[in-house]
Amino acid sequence: MSSRKYDDLLSIKQARSDWKIKVRVIRKWRGATKIGELFKSFNIMLMDYKENKIQAFVPAKCVDDLENKLKVGSVCSITNFDVQPYKSQEKFRCAQNENHLILNINTKVRDVEEKGNTIPQESFDFYDHAELDGIKNVNVNLTDVIGIIQNREDISLKDLVNRLGNKNLQTKFTITDGSSCVNVTFWDALAKSFTQQLQLQPAQEPVIIIITCCKVGSWNDEVDLSNAAATTFYLNHQHHSVAEMRKLLANPNFYKHNQSAKTKKKVQLLTIGEIKKLQNDSTESEVITHANIRYVDDKGNWYYHICTGCKEEIQSIRGDFICSKCNRRIPQLEKK
DNA sequence: CCCCCCCC
Numbered sequence: 001m002s003s004r005k006y007d008d009l010l011s012i013k014q015a016r017s018d019w020k021i022k023v024r025v026i027r028k029w030r031g032a033t034k035i036g037e038l039f040k041s042f043n044i045m046l047m048d049y050k051e052n053k054i055q056a057f058v059p060a061k062c063v064d065d066l067e068n069k070l071k072v073g074s075v076c077s078i079t080n081f082d083v084q085p086y087k088s089q090e091k092f093r094c095a096q097n098e099n100h101l102i103l104n105i106n107t108k109v110r111d112v113e114e115k116g117n118t119i120p121q122e123s124f125d126f127y128d129h130a131e132l133d134g135i136k137n138v139n140v141n142l143t144d145v146i147g148i149i150q151n152r153e154d155i156s157l158k159d160l161v162n163r164l165g166n167k168n169l170q171t172k173f174t175i176t177d178g179s180s181c182v183n184v185t186f187w188d189a190l191a192k193s194f195t196q197q198l199q200l201q202p203a204q205e206p207v208i209i210i211i212t213c214c215k216v217g218s219w220n221d222e223v224d225l226s227n228a229a230a231t232t233f234y235l236n237h238q239h240h241s242v243a244e245m246r247k248l249l250a251n252p253n254f255y256k257h258n259q260s261a262k263t264k265k266k267v268q269l270l271t272i273g274e275i276k277k278l279q280n281d282s283t284e285s286e287v288i289t290h291a292n293i294r295y296v297d298d299k300g301n302w303y304y305h306i307c308t309g310c311k312e313e314i315q316s317i318r319g320d321f322i323c324s325k326c327n328r329r330i331p332q333l334e335k336k
Numbered sequence: 337c338c339c340c341c342c343c344c
């Protein structure tokens with residue numbers, strides 16, 4: 001075995017046969033088919049002592065050989081692997097690195113002792129909640145976020161059937177950094193393990209969550225974080241970022257800009273009769289009701305016309321109307 | 337050398 005120094009993960013620019021890296025396996029995940037069957041192949045995130053990270057793929061043909069040597073938390077030396085740049089349009093990249101590794105049947109993995117510079121157990125690249133709106137729906141890179149879980153008692157696991165007839169598990173919750181809130185939707189296996197761990201999570205309230213490698217999307221015009229295959233979460237994790245957030249939380253001004261979220265009540269389903277009986281303490285509360293529309297009163301001016309295309313208000317509608325903003329033709333309303 | 341949808 002050669003005794004030459006280990007290569008820096010950022011120096012690995014193209015395939016070369018003699019790369020030698022010393023890394024900690026910090027995360028591991030498997031892709032799945034649309035119906036949730038896990039692949040034999042898997043992925044890992046590797047980190048060196050400089051906290052450089054790189055994603056590595058372990059193809060099915062070398063899983064039997066390598067999986068037990070690549071346990072999360074272990075430090076190892078790895079030689080003989082392929083290097084591949086991400087394709088220019090490739091989305092859902094897990095590490096801020098132009099390249100990723102592909103292990104193969106010649107790859108050698110050896111447990112090594114950690115001497116000198118210690119490789120941390122984890123490393124995150126957090127985005128502020130306020131920045132998320134600006135990067136939503138891009139997802140060339142996956143995103144790390146930290147926040148305080150709100151209204152923990154309202155969080156539940158739901159069974160859904162989507163419009164294609166597939167079954168899904170879903171859990172929704174909101175996290176805050178004190179000044180803004182972000183919605184999170186976890187799906188399927190991650191939704192299940194999240195709700196389970198949240199129930200087991202002992203004492204320390206509120207629960208601080210780190211979500212790593214998540215997608216930043218939108219739902220109902222709001223930023224919504226959701227899980228990709230690589231997404232992992234940590235509750236009240238032993239990490240300085242969690243300690244810092246808990247310190248901020250102890251400050252009485254922490255929620256100053258966040259009162260609405262803190263006091264937000266669960267939306268209730270009420271009958272019209274119950275809504276009529278609500279008292280002053282329900283002012284501006286949100287409720288849901290089921291009702292049948294019997295007729296629409298078109299006298300008075302409680303309503304206005306909008307173009308069904310551009311949603312701009314239309315001043316008058318008599319006969320067919322061409323929207324002056326987008327030229328859409330809006331037919332005359334039919335009278336009964 | 338496998339996936340990254342899915343809730344209105």
